[in-house]
C-alpha cells in the first residue's frame with residue numbers, strides 16, 4: 001500500500017506500509033495528525049490558529065505569528081497559560097524564541113525553535129536571538145534525550161521555499177530525535193520501529209522535561 005505521509009514544512013515522503021501475513025508481527029503505523037491535516041486543508045482554517053483558540057479573529061498570514069497571537073489573546077482573555085499553550089503546542093517560551101511542536105511530525109518529539117520576530121533570513125537574526133536559538137537547541141537535545149532516549153538527533157533549518165521551507169517567511173529550527181534504522185525501516189527491518197504518539201502526549205512529556213531541565 002502506497003501512502004503519502006504529510007511531514008509538514010514541505011517535507012513529503014511516500015511511505016510503503018508493509019502488512020505481514022503473520023499477524024503477530026504486523027505493524028501499525030499510526031499517523032493521527034493526518035486527520036487534522038486534512039481537516040485543516042479542507043476548511044481553510046487560518047494557518048497556525050488552533051481550533052481551541054479560534055476566538056482570536058486575526059490573521060497575520062504566518063503560522064508562527066498566528067500561533068503566538070492566538071495563544072496570547074486567549075491568555076489575555078482569561079484562559080490559563082497552561083491550557084492556551086497546550087492548545088497551541090507551545091512547549092517553552094524564552095526571551096527571544098519559543099519552542100513548539102510540529103503539528104505534522106516526522107517523528108514523535110519533533111519540535112521547532114522559532115524566534116518571535118517574523119524574519120525570513122538567518123542573517124537577519126539579531127545576535128541575541130541567534131545565540132538563544134542555539135542555547136534552546138542545546139536544551140532541546142537534553143530534553144529529547146531524557147524523554148525519548150534516541151540514538152541521535154536532527155537539527156535543521158530550511159531557508160526559503162525552494163530549500164523546502166513550508167513556512168518560508170518565518171525562519172525556524174527543526175529538532176527531532178532519531179533512531180538507527182528509522183529512515184529505512186520499511187525495507188531494512190521486519191518491524192516498524194516508530195509508533196508516533198499523539199501531539200497531546202508529546203506536549204505533556206516535553207513540557208515536563210523542559211521544566212525539569214530549567215530548574216535543575
Ligand SMILES: [Zn+2]
Nearest residue numbers: 062065118170
Ligand atoms: Zn511569522
